[in-house]
Amino acid sequence: MNEQQLDIAKEHVKQRVNEVDKSLPVGTSETQRNRKKTKKVRSDVKVLQVDNLQVSFRTYGGEVEAVRGVSFDLHQGETLAIVGESGCGKSVTSNAIMGLIPEPAGVIKNGSVLFKGKELTGMSKPQLRKIQGVDISMIFQDPMTALNPTLTIGEQLTEGLRTHKKVSKQEAKQKAIEMLELVGIPNPKERLKQFPHQFSGGMRQRIVIAIALICEPELLIADEPTTALDVTIQAQILELFEEIQQKTNISIILITHDLGVVAKIADRIAVMYAGKVVEIGDKRAIFYTPEHPYTKGLLNSVPRLDLVEEELQPIEGTPPDLFSPPKGCPFTARCPYAMEVCDHVYPFTTTISESHAVDCWLQDERAKVLQELS
C-alpha cells in the first residue's frame, strides 16, 4: 500500500467515525463525549472481596473444575473487567458471586465471597434473595432473551422493586419512568405498557440495565453486556455505563472477552485462564506492561487500527481440559517461554506493584538469571 492509498484510507476511517458520532442519540453525544475525563480516585471502601473461590460442576463425564481458586477485591465506584477466552470461568465466577450457580450440579467447593463484610457463600436462599437484585444486580448477555416475552416492560421493571421495598404501585411506576429516562428511552410513560418484542435490541439492553439498577444496587455484574449488540449500539451502552457510574458511584464487574470494551471503561483488569486469575492489575499496567505470557498473547491477537499490514498473532493450541486440570501452570502447553518447573508446580503470585500481580514462574529470580544466561 503506498502513501496515497494510506491517506485515502485514513480519511475514510475519519469520515466513518464522524458518521457514527452523528448517529448517536442527542442526549448521549456532545456533552458526554466532550466531558473532561477526570481521573477517578479509588475509594478505600471494599465492596466485594473474593477469596480462593472454587466452583465445580458434576456432570455425567465427571467433575468439571470450572473455577479453581479465584481471588480479587473490588472497591466502591470501581470497574473491574474480567477477561479471558470462552470456558475460562468468567461467567461461573460472576454467577457464583450472584448466588446463581445451577443446583444441584454446581457446587461452590471452597473459598469466600464477602459483600460489604457479609459472607455470601453458604447463605440460605431466602437470605440471598434479600441481596439479589437489591444490593447486587446482574445484566445478561443477550437482551433478546433476557426479557420475558409475555410480560410488559412496566411489570418487569417494577416487580423487583415491589418485592424488595415497600412501595405503592404508583411510586413503583414513577420510579420505573425515572429509570427509563435515565437509560435514555423516549416516551417512558407509554413504553411501560409495551412488550419486549416492541423494542429493538439496543433498547432492550437499556431496559435490562434499567431493571438491574431500579433498586439502586451497590454492585453491578455485567456478563458480556455488549456482545450481542452491533458496534454503534455497543458504544452507546458503554457510554451509558460510564454515565451511570458517575451518577451513582456503583461498582461494576464487567465480564467480557472484548478487549476494546475493557480499554474503554475498565479501571482494573483480571485476566482469567482455565479457572484461575493469572494476572490482575490496573488497566494501564495490563495494556502497557503485561507480564503473563497469556496476557501478552491476548493483546497480540487483537486487531489494531494504528498498525498497517500487521498479521494477527493468535495463541496456538487450546485451553486444558478442566475435567482433569494440569498440576502446574495450565498455560504451559501453549506458552512460548515454558520451563520444566511450569509443568509441575503452579507459580506463586508475584506482586509487581501495589496494583499489579501475576502468577508466572518467569517472575522468579532464578528464571531471570536463566534468561540472561541464554
Add this chain to the structure above:
Amino acid sequence: MGKYIVKRFIMMIATILIIATLTFVLMHLIPGSPFEGERTTNPTIQANLEKFYKLDEPLHIQYLSYLKSIVTFDFGPSIKKPNESVNELLARGFPISFELGMATILVALLSGIILGTIAALRHNGLVDYFAMTFAVVGISVPNFVLATLLIQQLAVTWDLLPAATWSSPLHMILPIIALATGPTAIIARLTRSSMLEVLTQDYIKMARAKGLSPVRIIVRHALRNALMPVVTILGTMLAGILTGTFVIERIFAIPGMGKYFVESINNRDYPVIMGTTVFYSAFLVFMLFIVDIVYGLLDPRIKLHRKEGDA
C-alpha cells in the same frame, strides 16, 4: 380484532356447511331407511310414511330442505320418537354432556398442569418418574377400559361411589376420572417438557437475579410461557373429549347427547343425526375459535389482527 372475528365467523360457517353436507351424503350412503327394521312393514304404509317425512322426494330437494332446517335451527320431530322434536332432545341431552365435558377439561387442565410443573421442578427426581409413569399409563389405557375397571373396584368391590347415572356430584366422580385421565396425562407430559425448556431461558435466570420468590418465578414468569403448547392442543383435545363422552355416557348410563347420537345412526333417524351432528360440529368449531382467542391473550406477540398498512 373485529375484522379478525368477522373473518373467523365466515370461516366457521363455511366449515359447518361442509360438515353438514358430508353428513348428508354419508347418511344417505348407508343402506336402509328409518322404516326398515326386523318387522317388514306394509309397502303402502312405508310409502305413506316416506311421503309424510318427505323422503320420497329427489335428494337435491331433500338437501335443500335440510339446509333450511339448519339455518332456521328447526330439525323437526324425531322419526323414531314422533312425539319429541330434535330440538327438545338437544335441550335435554346437551347440558348434561356439556357439564361432563367441561368438568373433564377443567380437571384435566388443573391436574395436568400441576403434575407437569412439579415433575419439571423435580426433574429426574422420584416425583418426576412417578408422574411420567402415570402419564404413560394414562395415555395408553383407553377410557372405556379405565371406566369398567373403576366401576369394578370403586363402585362394586369397595362400594365407595355410585356406579352409574347422573344425579348428584358423587355420581360425577367416576365418569370424570375415566374421561379426564388421558387428557391429564397428555397435558402433564406437555407441560413438563415445555416447562423444562422455559426454565433454562435467560429471562428465568434474570427473574432469579432479581431476587423474586420461587413461586412468583414459576407462576408469573414460567407458566405463562410454558402453557402455549398446552393451549395449542386444547382444541384437538376438546374434540377427543367430546367423542369420549359418547362412550363414557353409555358405560355410566348418563342421559347425555351421546346416547341419542349413537342411537340415531343405528336407527337411521335422519333428523336426529342431522341435528346432533350439526350441533356438535358448531360447538366444536366455536370452541376452537375460543382457543385461538386465548392464544392471543397469553402471548402478546401473536396478533390476531393485522393493522392497515402492515405487510
